[in-house]
Amino acid sequence: ETGVTQSPTHLIKTRGQQVTLRCSSQSGHNTVSWYQQALGQGPQFIFQYYREEENGRGNFPPRFSGLQFPNYSSELNVNALELDDSALYLCASSLDSSYNSPLHFGNGTRLTVT
């Protein structure tokens, strides 16, 4: 069983640029969530996709957007990067969007904005 894979593992961007992060969900999982983890902090929920539709969003501005594809892989796009966007971005997939369906996390993409 292939787990959740994210690419790239590390990325350096300049303030004002745009970035796309990618995630392949675990086999059989139709729900993908994205989290932002700043250094020394717990992860914060960005949004969730279920069957290609965004079905929930945390406290993040519209310049954070996403996509889910028919094979349930997903992208996170961030426009107009700011220094505070520097963080580890974690993707998690689950079998479905039900309340107790466990999340399986990838190893994350470390984004540095200079």
Add this chain to the structure above:
Amino acid sequence: GNSVTQMEGPVTLSEEAFLTINCTYTATGYPSLFWYVQYPGEGLQLLLKATKADDKGSNKGFEATYRKETTSFHLEKGSVQVSDSAVYFCALSDLSSGSARQLTFGSGTQLTVLP
């Protein structure tokens, strides 16, 4: 809104010592509670969970009991090993805007176990 408060770290213990990491939460309704572990350079792994009051989650010698009366979910292990060194996150599961289930995490507790 909902929140999770964890014991401040870092925590340093000798091998075979007893571990407690405190976690309390604030939530409306009846959230599910989780402990996740993060090893260096890796994502989060689910360690254990409890879905209702008085449930005890357990895994790999770790235990935590869902205490509704004290709104707590403290993590314990009777005898820690060097391989348990990691960051531990307490989390609760609630609903985001929309219908999505989201996890709200504490700030994490760094555990170092010395041989």
